[in-house]
Amino acid sequence: EVRSLMLGEIEKLKKGQFSDDLLPSAVNNMKLKYYQSLRKNDERADRFVDAFINDKKWDDVVHSLDRISKMTKNQIVDFANRFFTDGYVTVFKAQGNDTTIHKIEKPHITPIPTNNDKQSEFLKNVVNAQPEPIQPKFVDFKRDLTVGRTKKGLEYLYKKNTSDDIFSLTYHYPFGTESDNQYAVAADYLSYVGTDKLSNEKIQQQFFKLACSYNVSVDDDAINISLSGLNSNMPAAVRLLESVLTSAKADKESYDKYVGIVLKARADAKSEQRANFSALTLLGACGTYNPRLNVMSERQLRSADPQALLDKLKSLNRYRATVMYFGPSDMKTVDGIVSAAHSTPRKFLADPESKPYLHQTTNKTEVWVAPYDAKNIYMTMYHDEGKKWTPGKAAIELLFNEYFGGGMNAIVFQELREARGLAYSAGAKYTAPSAHPYNDTECFTTYIITQNDKMMDCVNEFNNLLNDTPSREAGFKLAQQSLMKSLATARTNYENVFWRWLDAKKKGIDYDIRQKIYQTLPKLTLNDVINFARENIANKPYRYLILGDEKDIDMNALQKLGPVRRLSTEDIFGY
Template identity: 50%
Template sequence: MKRIIYFFLASLLLTACGSGSKYDYEEVEGDMSQTRIYTLKNGLKIYLSVNKEEPRIQTYIAVRTGSKNDPAETTGLAHYLEHLMFKGTDKYGVTDPVAEAPYLEDIEKRYEAYRQLTDPEARRKAYHEIDSVSQLAAQYNIPNEYDKLMATIGSEGSNAYTSNDVTCYVEDIPSNEIDNWAKIQADRFMNMTIRGFHTELEAVYEEYNISLTDDGDKLYTAMMAKLFPTHPYGTQTTIGTQEHLKNPSITNIKNYFKKWYVPNNVAICMSGDFDPDEVVATIEKYFGEWQPGDDVAQPVYEEQPELTAPVDTTVIGLEAENLWLGWKFEKASSLQADTMQVIQQMLSNGTAGLLDLDINQQMKMLGSWGAALPMQDYSLLILGGTPKEGQTLEEVRSLLLAEIDKLKTGDYSDDLLPSVVNNLKLAYYNALESNQARARMYVNAFVNGTPWEQEVGAIDRLSGMTKEQITAFVKQHFTDNYVTVFKKQGVDPTIKKIDKPAITPIPTNRDYVSQFVKDVQNTKVEPIAPRFVDFKKDLVFGSVNANLPTLYVQNKENGRFQMAFRYEFGNEADLRYGYAAQYLDYLGTDSLSAEQIKQQFYKLACSYSINVGSRNLTVTLNGLSENMPQAVALLEHLMQHAKVDKEAYDMFVSMEAKARMDAKADQRTNFDMLASYGIYGSYNPRRHNIDIETLAKTDPSELLGLLKDLTQYKHTVLYYGPMTESELAEALTSYTSLPNVSTKDVPENKHFVMQPTTNNEILLAPYDAQNIYMRMYYNEGLSWNPEEAPVQALFNEFFGGGMNSVVFQELREARGLAYNAYAYYQQASYKDQQDMFFTHIITQNDKMNDCITEFHHILDSVPQSEGALNIAKESMIKRLASMRTTKFAIINAWLAAKEMGIDYDVNERIYEAVPNLTLADVLKFADERIARKPYRYVILGNEKALDMTALEQYGPVKRLTTEEIFGY
């Protein structure tokens, strides 16, 4: 059977020099993305797909190696290397590479000696010497020149990621900067230089610290260890061990780079606005001399043992208890992956999967889900569940396994499988609208070794699956061969405290510029003409009838629609609507059960949501336009005829109570609650809830009545889709009761009020972890002034935004104080609100005071650099020129402008004004708005691990309990 399938797929593949192309490429007949795959003589793969919606290009450079290939004695190496790839080459990132080289060589030798030492005093002395030599090397360093280069060409989203099988480098560039981008990347991949090592190492360690409080990481690590006991998937992690992170080897990193970072192990994946032949010619120009590696074959490991009985393991952490179940499958390029994907969707698709209907819909546990993870050597399918109050993890497991049993017996609707296939088709069509999604597909195909014809044929293969095949597959592969990871709540005894190292800040040398950067800056490219939103031309202001206005944008590309009914009130006016929306999700009507409602929406490849914000409420539908009328009718039927279920309501309240208690155990949620408290005080968006006692006493029919009566209030229809205006009006008139819409005024919102910072103060809330989350807020009560928008935007770009900003350079690059650090002057979202400024950092407990000191240093005296400012300006101008607001985003842009009291695209004003702004303008803005101001320090951390004496010097400390920041 497999041979027949592969023969059919192979017959689709064409090798062509088509359309006058002078480069050979592969393509697949019927491929909707019209992907071309080129291979240069040195083995470099190039995946290209043209999408001219906006003059930008999503680029991924994928190296087919990840943590799986880390040396066992220096795990985390692939991830280290990813960070170091941003440090430059012998052409940029350095003023004098010849003078620098002996120091870098000395540092490498010292690290090799350092990692062999065990005596603490000897290690301290050796690290001090490394720090000293690093200072000598740093005099030639120009930190963040890579980021300057990317800013200069107008790139967005400069980033990279490492996983088990891949290390991938990401840029989103303007379409006129392909040559500069290729020049920079080719030099980077051929001539990477390891510099700034000890400060970047500390940043990586801070990333490790953040992972210690993420219990999901612990669950994943434990699952992999049991499923893959003798394979690197299970024996080592991407972030590496604590011991290895503190004992790195530059020599091993260089050897790793030399082996794996070679053209015949790399793919350049691009989607966007370009001419494929021109792109290939440019890539060949810069990458063509890159020499291939002798051996890039992936290591072969012994076959992982098949489990013959269930295996249990346990991890401990501060977050709420939950459980994972996992099964091992064949590698991602196997056709078995098709079936695994379908089964995952049949179990959990967010709407009508077995877990969705049998567990989540019926509230048998707090929540359940499923995920398929295809990888290069193996794949796995994971099911997860969180218990409700009084429920054991063993009971959670039994419920999840019972759904697997239903697949074995065929005990599910005959509509489920075809509905899954239809929705996977819709997801694929949606992905084709995104350059990023297309490029990611190329990365996955390359890394996993999946032929592109196999990817293109996936939907057709899925369409041919039968219920009988699914049953047979599940019976064969879902036996007692699973792993259970129990996540228990408690203090993890394996976490060790590491004191901060003695690092002398390296100079930022921000005024130094290499010749390479100057050459890129001076390169002349054909400019991209900006195209900003003209609301009068790009948006149609119409109406369904005299009482129902519409905002309309036509979709001329495909058959997808998005529509929303928007009401100008939210939970500031009435908290009950949010709970009514949640409760509705568990209900049926007088003629349809809750399960049938969800099954029908899923069958239509449509979905709905009711979103209640602070100031507005939207009822949204999206999916296939051909099914929109039926979806509209079904949604109205649900909202008008939902049937009260008191038992379901009581269970809903119980689940809400459990979810609130679980939220208190999550570090990020704690900080979100504290941050909101810091901005608004006790009456804030995150704390604004109906208490459980009141919710329990509420009549559920009262909640449903609120939704039923929504059409009484003034609202607006927002629509993006292929229907004409008249077709939209007809569809809404035919399938809803909208012609009877009332003009009743909406309830009045009681706005959250941002609290001014008149004096220094510290808000400290508890969370027992190895790191703190900290923000410094300042709000002097100024309303947004559109005339200041350009200088605000430029200040953010220059001071606190990306990796080329002052904050990133000073806090992370120079001092290694954090993995995550930024600052932002935030304009008000509404014309009656105020602007505010804040800094943000996540750092080790014993680095807190260093962070505060440095923040104040750069806030009170912003480092000055004409060169850095010019790069910030150039970056903004190129980004804005190539930015396009399209589709439903046009409607959202109008709504946002309206909230701010304007009727134009403010980005156009920024674009026109930024070229004339000077460093003096930015410094004046900073001096007036952020320097020498009283700040509200918002800190989440363990007080016992903090230097409270030093902290109290900044202001009085107000200790908030967890209950105070959550409001319950």
């Protein structure tokens, strides 16, 4: 059916059965993508590389959009008929058991000494080079953005775009699924419906014609309604977005299709290994009240009133949003456009109450096992003793992560993968709460993917590393230098300044926390990192979260670690 639909659209293209204004609309969208690509250094560099490798004249590359804008409908139709012939291949993916696999006995693996303290001549030359140091640039909230109030009393964040004709406009609400899980369903369903005046297809065509797009994202603690595209079309795009939000019209056919897609996606997730592991780790960390389980059930979806769901989005303008604009226009102009299109009440409602997703403390060592038929296991060791985060901890936590579990040079990767060949992938991280910095607690997690028969080897080696973290000065220096260079070269540009400001506000600080980290890192020593490990991860109770096939797992060995809790796939997904 999908193949037939795709071939049918190609036939329309070959017959010229498309609107005459589709071509200039496509050019506008190509222009938008071109501007967006120039914001990324890697894509700018790729243009040079592509031109060099393919022997393209740079003048042709620079003016390619000018030539494209002159193409005609007849040229597009001729191209389609010349190249879209019957010479295609359809590829199908089959699911099932591979009966051709032969099991290989586990060989004895002899640990090899790591050489991360040694340096080749090439590395020495690179390390000893003396380039001009890149100076860090952190966000100055008093200089890099403007905070104020619109004519209707909404808080706004403004930053002028002096580089191109792209804008982004966001309505930010500080509540999400922790307040009401129906918001997520409403936001998803919105893209399937039209309004009382425009069909869904017409809405998509209008946005495409304007070279603009919108998105309604619902997070745990926030709803963001975002609009972006060519700034010259912003007034029309804002009016179109507001009409979609306030006049969205549900119908049974589109809602039934939407529910079918949601239920199929949920069923598909249960067959995907990483989705199972994500569900298991969320359950192990947060318990039964977590983002994965706090969703509308199948019964609730089928019995819900779809129009009532859409009306939840319509009623958002009764709450006080933060308006964030990055673009070429001045804020007075933006205020006029937004205030004219975005209706607000005389008195705003208080934000709805929320029930935050919080991490659970681990008071004892225990093992949770969830089933998945595979030749490897996914395993996390989770620990939380209820410690609260403060801004002063940020630097040492970041340095510890880089040294111990953050990358290919970290202790975990070096010992478990490089030295012993025990893992496909391995890491560890001490995590500060992000959504609720002062209500939630810090936690520590390990992560490993390994063969089923190597599970206990990984458990034992991980515990050795946790309880007696190796002290390696060379690795520490490399981790420290890596972080310093990463912070020095990182740039918070464009609308990302707003998210940095919102994060600081959530943390109760009025500065870019990365600047404090950068100033603190040089003062930290290897002893600080080792002491941090002793205080926070060594000899602690852990909750082992293991996804794998129980018949290939040494359950007797796991029972020696602590009580074993067997979970079903339904337990971790909630359906």
